[in-house]
Amino acid sequence: HMAALPGGKRVPLLKSLLTSACERNCYYCPFRAGRDTRRVTFKPEELADLVVNLTHNRVIQGAFLSSGIAGGGLRTQDRLLDAADILRHKLQYQGYLHLKLMPGAQQAQIERAMMLADRVSVNLEAPNPNRLSLLAPQKQMMEELLQPLRTVEMIRRTQPAHKGWKGRWPSTTTQFVVGAVGESDLELLQTVAYLYRKLHLARSYFSGFFPISGTPFEEKQPVNPWREHRLYQASFLLRDYGFEMEEMPFTGGGDLPLDVDPKLAWARQNLSQAPVEINLADRHELLRVPGIGLRGAQSILNARVRGGRLRSLEDLKAIGVYPTRAAPYILLDGMRPPAQMSLF
Known part of the structure; x- marks a missing residue:
């Protein structure tokens, strides 16, 4: 998996799940509970060894560790943290490490993750609770997903950065599923603007919906890839270029035009x-x-x-x-x- 590091450099990362078993039933996900698919589970030390071996063989230059939820979000988070701890302290791994925060992660777990990782993330998946209920009905947006991101920002604001890995706190990101449940670009970008302004996220990722067989959404249409592209362009205008939400060139339905870059659309008007x-x-x-x-x-x-x-x-x-x-x-x-x- 090729990924952009916080500085913009692109490197090969190992993107791995601690387990592909999951007790949640998110409607779009290939690993949802009840779907007939083979499941694989690593022990924390096995996953840590895999990262170090692939790094020594120059296959990867970093790792992004996530997991399906098995035995609850807190227990899963502890196992992910154990893998990261083995990597950093037992195996002396110095490379790039991105850790997923599980739904409902507690402050002590989040602090521990922030002391081990270069980046932490929580996938919000949807722009608001109403849309999330259509996408992942067992997830609670405010308590399980947004609260860990708020806790990360509170720790960054109130605790000294030297406690973080290599003397700095990790960056934060999130991801949205685009086009599965009728959400508008306006809804998505309102949430993105809040995340950049209030929680100082480094980046929001957009994953265009693609139907997976054996899920409740298998009959839905895949999203136009241009929509994903325009959302990235607009999110960079909000993050880096000083644009406000009111300046985004939304159509009447609250979406960005697909046929023109949003910055160019704004310039033509203004x-x-x-x-x-x-x-x-x-x-x-x-x-x-x-x-x-x-x-x-x-x-x-x-x-x-x-x-x-x-x-x-x-x-x-x-x-x-x-x-x-x-x-x-x-x-x-x-x-x-x-x-x-x-x-x-």
């Missing part, structure tokens, strides 16, 4: 008649221009600090901006640039 002056705009204004990302905005600011004025699309291209995307929405020294770059 910048076509009010272009951004590249030589005067602040970072917040620059980040709203299509074709200008986080690095591009910083490069523009750095070029201006050095005393240079940016006068052409070629100047922008030289510092890492996508000039043809930006051209319709910018001014260079008060002038609209030509729509096409010169070929000569």
